[in-house]
Amino acid sequence: MQIIHKLDDFLFTIFPELTGGGGKHLIISVLEKHYTYGPYKPKITIENDWVIIEIDTPTIVSQEADYQKAVALCEKGRFHEAKPILVKLIEKNPTISEYHRILGQIYSDEGNQDEAINCLIDALRWDSKNGWALIMMGNIFAKFKENIPVAMKYYNQALVANVNDFISLTNIGYLLFQQNQFDDSKKYLSKALELNPNYANAHFTLAYVAQKENDLLTAFNQAIEVLKNCNKKDVIFNNALKFAVEIATEFATSEIGNKLNSAYRAKLEHEGNTEIDIVEDNEILVAAKIEFAENYSRAKHILRFKSKYPAVEHLIMHELVHLDFVIAARKEDMNQLFVANQQHKAEFIKRLEPTIKKFQKMGLSESSIATYCTGLFEGINRQIFNAPIDLFIENFLYNEYPELRPYQFLSLYALIQEGLAAVTDKKSIELSPKDILSISKILNLQNAMQFKDLFGIDFIKEFNATSIELKQAQDFYHEYLQYKDDKVASEEYELVLHWAEDLKLDNCFELVDESDFHTKRKNIDNLLASIESDPFDLDSNDLYKKRDMEKFQKSQKEIGTNMAVVMFMVDALNYFNEMPVEEIKKIAFDIAMMGTQGYSPDQDNYSISSIPNKLFSGYHILAYYYVSWMLAMPESIKELSLPFEKEFELALGFKN
Numbered sequence: 001m002q003i004i005h006k007l008d009d010f011l012f013t014i015f016p017e018l019t020g021g022g023g024k025h026l027i028i029s030v031l032e033k034h035y036t037y038g039p040y041k042p043k044i045t046i047e048n049d050w051v052i053i054e055i056d057t058p059t060i061v062s063q064e065a066d067y068q069k070a071v072a073l074c075e076k077g078r079f080h081e082a083k084p085i086l087v088k089l090i091e092k093n094p095t096i097s098e099y100h101r102i103l104g105q106i107y108s109d110e111g112n113q114d115e116a117i118n119c120l121i122d123a124l125r126w127d128s129k130n131g132w133a134l135i136m137m138g139n140i141f142a143k144f145k146e147n148i149p150v151a152m153k154y155y156n157q158a159l160v161a162n163v164n165d166f167i168s169l170t171n172i173g174y175l176l177f178q179q180n181q182f183d184d185s186k187k188y189l190s191k192a193l194e195l196n197p198n199y200a201n202a203h204f205t206l207a208y209v210a211q212k213e214n215d216l217l218t219a220f221n222q223a224i225e226v227l228k229n230c231n232k233k234d235v236i237f238n239n240a241l242k243f244a245v246e247i248a249t250e251f252a253t254s255e256i257g258n259k260l261n262s263a264y265r266a267k268l269e270h271e272g273n274t275e276i277d278i279v280e281d282n283e284i285l286v287a288a289k290i291e292f293a294e295n296y297s298r299a300k301h302i303l304r305f306k307s308k309y310p311a312v313e314h315l316i317m318h319e320l321v322h323l324d325f326v327i328a329a330r331k332e333d334m335n336q337l338f339v340a341n342q343q344h345k346a347e348f349i350k351r352l353e354p355t356i357k358k359f360q361k362m363g364l365s366e367s368s369i370a371t372y373c374t375g376l377f378e379g380i381n382r383q384i385f386n387a388p389i390d391l392f393i394e395n396f397l398y399n400e401y402p403e404l405r406p407y408q409f410l411s412l413y414a415l416i417q418e419g420l421a422a423v424t425d426k427k428s429i430e431l432s433p434k435d436i437l438s439i440s441k442i443l444n445l446q447n448a449m450q451f452k453d454l455f456g457i458d459f460i461k462e463f464n465a466t467s468i469e470l471k472q473a474q475d476f477y478h479e480y481l482q483y484k485d486d487k488v489a490s491e492e493y494e495l496v497l498h499w500a501e502d503l504k505l506d507n508c509f510e511l512v513d514e515s516d517f518h519t520k521r522k523n524i525d526n527l528l529a530s531i532e533s534d535p536f537d538l539d540s541n542d543l544y545k546k547r548d549m550e551k552f553q554k555s556q557k558e559i560g561t562n563m564a565v566v567m568f569m570v571d572a573l574n575y576f577n578e579m580p581v582e583e584i585k586k587i588a589f590d591i592a593m594m595g596t597q598g599y600s601p602d603q604d605n606y607s608i609s610s611i612p613n614k615l616f617s618g619y620h621i622l623a624y625y626y627v628s629w630m631l632a633m634p635e636s637i638k639e640l641s642l643p644f645e646k647e648f649e650l651a652l653g654f655k656n
Contacts, residue, residue, distance in 0.1 A: 003053040004052055005031075006049060007027075017030050028046070035053050040056060040064075040096065042054060042056075063093060066085050067099070070086050071102065073085070074102060074106065086102055087103070094126075095126055098130070099123075100133075103119045104120040108136065113140050116140060120137050128161075131161050131168070134168070135154070135168055137151075138151045138154035138158065151175060155168050155171055159172075164195055166202065167192075167201075169191050169202075170192045170199060173186070173187075173202065177205055177208060185209055186206065189209070198229040199229070200229045200230040200236055203222045203225040207223045207240075207243060216406070217251065220244060220247045220251060220406045221405070223243045223244035227455060228456030249310075249410065251406040251407075256403050264320050271327050274300060274301055275301070276301045276320075277300050277303065280307050281304035281305065286382065287315050288303070288316065289303075289304050292323070294514075303320070305319070311409075313404070314411035315411060317407075321396055325492060328490075329493075332490065335490060335514040336493040336514060337512050338381075338496075338511060339510045339512050340377075344507065344508050345374070348508045351433070352373055352376070352436075376436060380439065380440065381509055383439075384443065384503065384509075385496055387446050387447075387499070388476075389492045391484075392484070392492050394450055395450070395484055413457075415447065416459055419444040419447060420444065420463060422440065422444070441463055441469055442503070445460065445463055445465060445470070446473065472503075476495075479495065479498065480495060497511060565619050565644055566647045567654075568619055568624070570651045571620075572623050572628070572651075575611075581631070585628075587608065587610045587624075588625075588628035590609060591625045591628060600618050601619050601622065603618045604617045604618070608624075611624075623644075625642065626640065626648060
C-alpha cells in the first residue's frame with residue numbers, strides 16, 4: 001500500500017504536530033510513528049513537494065497472526081513454543097526489529113545472555129531506536145555482565161531515542177545507586193517520576209537510596225508509594241511490603257514517637273488546663289483508652305494503653321487526638337457525651353433472644369449468657385462510637401504528624417488484623433448473632449478502607465463481606481470523605497448518630513450535650529437565662545432534634561408540595577383572620593413552647609392551651625405553627641426550619 005501527501009498547509013492541518021519547524025527529520029519521524037502498525041514500520045521518502053509512505057501490507061497480513069501468537073505465548077511464559085514461531089518469522093522477514101528483540105528476551109529469560117545479546121544487536125541493526133532492545137541490552141550488561149560503563153551507553157542511547165523514557169531513567173538511577181552515586185541516582189529517578197509519578201520501580205529505588213543515606217522516613221514513604229502504585233499480586237508489592245515493615249520497625253525504635261507524645265501532651269494540658277497521666281495498663285479491654293477527668297470526678301485525665309501492641313506511641317497519640325477533638329468541641333459548647341443505661345441495654349438484649357435461646361439449649365449458665373450479652377452490648381457500642389471518630393483521628397495524624405506514619409502503619413496494620421480475625425473466625429461466625437456480626441464487619445471495613453487510602457494495602461476482600469455489607473460500608477466511608485477535608489468541631493458526632501440510625505443501633509445509647517449532662521440545669525439562674533435567651537430552643541445543639549429535622553425536610557422534599565399541609569394552612573388562615581397580631585403572636589409562642597421537643601407529623605392529639613377545645617394532628621399543628629409565625633413574626637420564619645414556603649403560597653391563593 002502506498003499513501004501520498006502533498007507538502008502543503010493541509011498536511012500541517014491534519015498533522016498539527018508538524019508545525020513549529022524541524023524539517024524533513026520531523027516529518028519522517030511523525031509520519032513513521034503514525035503509520036507504524038505493531039512491529040511493522042512504513043518506508044517514508046520525500047521527493048520534491050511530496051511525501052510517499054509505503055506500507056508492507058502483504059507482510060502485515062501474512063505475519064501479524066503469528067507475531068501476536070508468539071507475543072501471547074511469551075506473556076504466558078511458554079517460551080519454548082514461542083521460539084520456533086519467531087525463528088520462522090525472522091527467516092521470512094529479517095528486517096523486522098521486534099522479531100529479534102522478542103527472541104532476545106526469550107534467550108535472556110532462559111539464561112542464555114550471550115545469545116540474547118546477539119539477537120538484540122540484530123534488533124538494533126534494523127532499528128537503532130528500538131527502546132526496549134536498548135533497555136534490555138543495558139539490563140543484561142548491568143545485571144549479568146557487571147559492565148556498568150557499557151550498560152550506561154545503552155541506557156543513554158535509549159534516552160536519546162525517547163526523551164520521555166521513564167523506564168530507562170529509572171534503570172540508570174538504579175545503576176548509579178549500585179555505584180553509591182546517590183545524588184546522581186536521585187536526579188535520574190526524580191526525572192523518571194516527573195514523567196510518570198506512579199512508576200513503582202522508581203519509587204522503590206528511591207526507597208533504597210534513602211535507606212543507604214539513613215533517611216528512614218523517606219525510605220518508608222517511598223515504599224508506601226510503591227504499595228499504592230502496584231498490584232498486590234506483583235512481586236514488587238510483596239518486596240515493598242516487607243521493606244516497609246522492616247524500615248517502620250527500625251524507625252519505631254527511635255525516640256521520635258515519645259517526643260511527639262510529650263509535645264502533644266503538653267500542648268493539650270495547656271489548652272485544656274488539665275494534666276494528663278499516661279499509664280501502661282494491660283488489664284483494659286481495648287488497645288488504649290482515655291478517661292476524661294470530668295467524667296470520673298478526677299483532677300487529671302488518664303490515658304491507658306496495652307504494651308503488647310506494636311508502636312504504642314501511635315496508640316497514645318490516637319487517644320490524645322480524642323481529647324483534642326473534645327477540647328475543640330467544648331470551646332464551641334458543642335461537645336457530646338455517649339451515654340448508655342440499663343434501658344438501652346434491655347433494648348439491645350431483646351434482639352439477642354434467638355442467640356440466648358441457642359446458648360440455653362447448649363447448656364450454658366445464665367451468668368455466662370449474661371456476661372456474653374453485656375460484653376456484646378458494650379463492644380458494639382464502643383464500635384459505633386469510635387468507628388467514625390477514628391477515621392477523623394487517623395486522617396488528622398497522617399497529615400499533621402508525618403513523622404508518626406511508620407508508627408501509625410505498624411499499629412493500624414496490627415489492629416486491622418485483629419478486627420479481621422474477630423469477624424471471620426469460624427467460632428465467632430457460629431456463635432455470634434448474624435446481624436451484630438454483620439454490623440461489626442461493616443464498621444471494621446471502615447478501618448480497612450482508610451488503611452488502603454493511606455498506605456496502599458487492601459485488606460477489604462479478606463473480610464468476606466456480602467454485597468450488601470460492602471455497599472453499606474462504602475456508603476459510610478463516602479459520607480466520611482464528604483466531611484474529611486473541612487470538618488469542624490463536633491461534626492464527628494453527626495456521623496456517629498447517622499451510622500447508628502442506619503445500622504439500627506440508635507436505641508442502644510444517647511448522645512447528650514455535655515454541659516446539660518453535667519449541670520442538669522439545676523441552677524435556676526442558668527435555667528431562666530437559658531429560657532430568656534432561647535425560649536423556643538431554636539438554637540439547640542441537640543443532635544437528635546437536628547437529625548429529625550433533616551429527615552423531615554428530606555421526606556418533605558421527596559413528597560413535593562404537601563396538599564394536606566396546604567389545606568391545614570387554609571384552616572389556620574381562616575382561624576387567624578382579623579385576629580390582632582399580638583394575639584396571633586401569643587399563640588405562635590405557645591405552639592413554639594410546646595414544640596421545644598419537636599412535633600412529629602405521624603402523631604395525633606396535640607393540644608394548645610391558647611386554642612381551647614381543639615385537637616391537632618402532626619401536620620395540622622405544623623401548619624398552624626408556620627402560619628402563626630408568618631403572620632406575627634415573618635422575619636424569624638427561617639429559624640423554624642420548616643420547608644413550607646410553597647404550601648403557604650398555595651394556601652394564600654386558596655383562601656383568596
